[in-house]
Amino acid sequence: IDTKPPEVAVTISDERLTAGESATVTFTFSERVTGFDLNDVQYDTSKGTLGALTAVGTDGKVWTATYTPRSDIESANNTIRVNLAGVQDAQGNAGVGTGSSGNFVIDTRPTVVDGRPSIVSVVGPTSIVLEDTDVTITFTFSEAVTGFTLAN
Template structure:
């Protein structure tokens, strides 16, 4: 009757006789015998295990039908921006294949049109599309990151640079150790002050890379950060005057006991060269360094 109501045809007991007058037994034909009316069209959902593909990546595509179907094959699939491997199924409900982008960066699309397959009752099915509206994209362009050499007297300096992708993750490598940096979202990145450990005087290698959400990794931006915090402190033992340098505001003296690993810092303010500095030192091996 077109309503989809489960059909049933029955004859009751004792409603007929044979020619000798014996009452007969009835029977029922219904769903217990597999007698059904199916007027519901099957549906399809196309999904992927990786929505954002980087250069060289592939994605596993799954075609999931609401029920077992007939007549579905590769000819029913329309592809844009790549190719699809052979379809595989074990139950005619779930089909899988591998999508390979064509390398051009073309926005990918995988679709099955309506009425291109049926369920086992012959009802025509509805299609589906997997494309950019679902977040399915191919991104083959790596971010570009920049860094400019730095010379500073701060031995735990902040570092900054440029990045052309506000969503990229930035990692700064100093002397072989990685430090996550902050992408400011405005075309710059920052490694905060005091993130680095105390660096000794001299140049230190820096390499900066950025990775976008698709997994594309930038070429490294390389350079150096040079720490120049030391200067020679010369004393005139005659009048206890500091000959050089002669700071106009302050000087900090760093004293390191090499044998015991003790570090002391003392700041001398105002016109240092006008004052007598008396150092009483009981270390075995002493390094002096102005900082």
């Protein structure tokens, strides 16, 4: 006899996401479930995207998806939740309530120092430069700048 509804634990592989990073979200159910899909997953889509669900193994208990934060986001409070009403176990017991990940932080905004743009990267020659050789050095800023000259 099984009258207990399925439960879920939601974990995320990285609790501090920065620009260019993504994380694996793992959904681990207490028992085999059916009906689980992205419609059951709740998160703030304005802050990131969740890729397709992939079953891990063949027992129907563990699923993963890749979460990718959007650019130019700074948010200290984020979770990924599962509405369990959309899933059932093999005996037809519908899930109840929600399961939620722990909090994670997103910071994909460019670094700004003292309210001013900052240099994100400087790229120049990767080998020894001999005299009388012209080289190009590229400065990349966190935002558009004006007035940047050799004097800087």
